[in-house]
Amino acid sequence: MTTHDTEPTAERDSIDGVRRNVLRTLGAGAALAATSGVAGATTGGGRLYDVDDDTSDADIDPQFGFPAASAEVEPPVEPDHEIQILIQPREGAEIPEFFFEPTGLYVELGDTVKWNFVTGHHTVTAYHPGFGYQQRVPDGVPPFSAPAIPQGGYWLYTFETEGVYDYHCAPHEIFGHVGRIVCGSPEGFEPLPDLCAGGPPSEEGAGDETSEGGEGEEEGQEGSEGDGEDEGGEEGEGGGGGEPELRTPAFTAYTVFSDESLAPECIVREGAQPWSTIDPDNKQLFVRIEGFPPCASE
Ligand SMILES: [Cu+2]
Incomplete structure (x- = not known):
């Protein structure tokens, strides 16, 4: 209802x-x-x-797209593709899976995509320095984003520049709510940095604290968190002193984008890549809620 x-x-x-x-x-x-x-x-x-x-x-604004608060609003142009914004339960965790369906999509230059907000409280936001991220959209593309559209509404965006567009949902990015669109040619695409280069992160970055405290899973999480931040810091410094540090996709956003099914050439070949093609290991949560509610244990 x-x-x-x-x-x-x-x-x-x-x-x-x-x-x-x-x-x-x-x-x-x-x-x-x-x-x-x-x-x-x-x-x-x-x-x-x-x-x-x-x-x-x-028109569809190159920065703000075309937001419609309900499905009854007539679109200014007929969309060429549709993406559903969905949520489904995640086994063994309270935080569900938030995903774009399809997650990877190929479009032609000039195509308009319609995101249907089947569920509420999401955005469609470019990885762009305007939002504090390293640029993962083609050069010259403005920092585009949908507002948080109410459930039942939709958002339109027209792709006017060839290349690969990585985008995310602002509230759920770290849980893997991300998508990739290839418009025309994937030329100029840069893969994400290999955060695992040089060995398991838990043995390098995290140090004594984690090797003493947690084992296995937890240790891995802390290690990859630290490593991710280090990586971002190094790249930020390369950009010039005093500039704000630009982030790369982190946690489950990183692993979803790293899935081979979202490689730009796979998206071009398949046309669309559903969420189900992504390896479950790359959908796992790295951020968990623990200790809530903070009630006394006795
Ligand atoms: Cu979301």
Whole structure:
């Protein structure tokens, strides 16, 4: 039983409502621009929503895409592909699997993809320095992201540059909620750094504390956590002193992207790669909730 906005408003009103909400989240300056009808308003150099009232211009923004709060909102263009945003129980863990279905997808230049928010509280966010990540989208692509669209809504994005696009869901990235889209040619793709190069991470980075305390699984987790941060630090330093450190995909995001089924050439060959093709080992959780609720043990 999904509940979404089914107020008897016209479709056009729904679109406007979504746009107003987007603008509201962007701050008062943007809202002011909206009321004065300024098209392509900017704040600090970033292009904001096109707030022109011309209905023929209900385009898909290269940065903000096209958010629709419910399935009733008419899309401005017919999408070429659809991706479902799903959640399913994870065996032996309270944290479920959050995934994009399909997880890997090949699209042609100019294709529009529609993400259906079958479940709520997700985003579709590029790995981009604008969000504090090392760039994992083609050069020149802006830091695009869907807002957190309500359950039952959708988001559209048009792919205007060839290359490989790695994206994630902001709230669930570390649990492996990521996807990869290859647009046209995968040229320029750079694999993730090999965090396991030089031997098991637990024997190098973590030191005495872990070898004394935990064994097996837990030790491995702490080791890989430390190693991941080290790796990010080294790369960040390469980028120039004083610059904020840019992160790489971490934890289950890293292992999902490292799965061979998401290699760009596999995605090109298969067209789409479902979540089920990814090795269960690469879907495992590295972050767990322990000690909650913090009740007295007696
Ligand atoms: Cu998510």
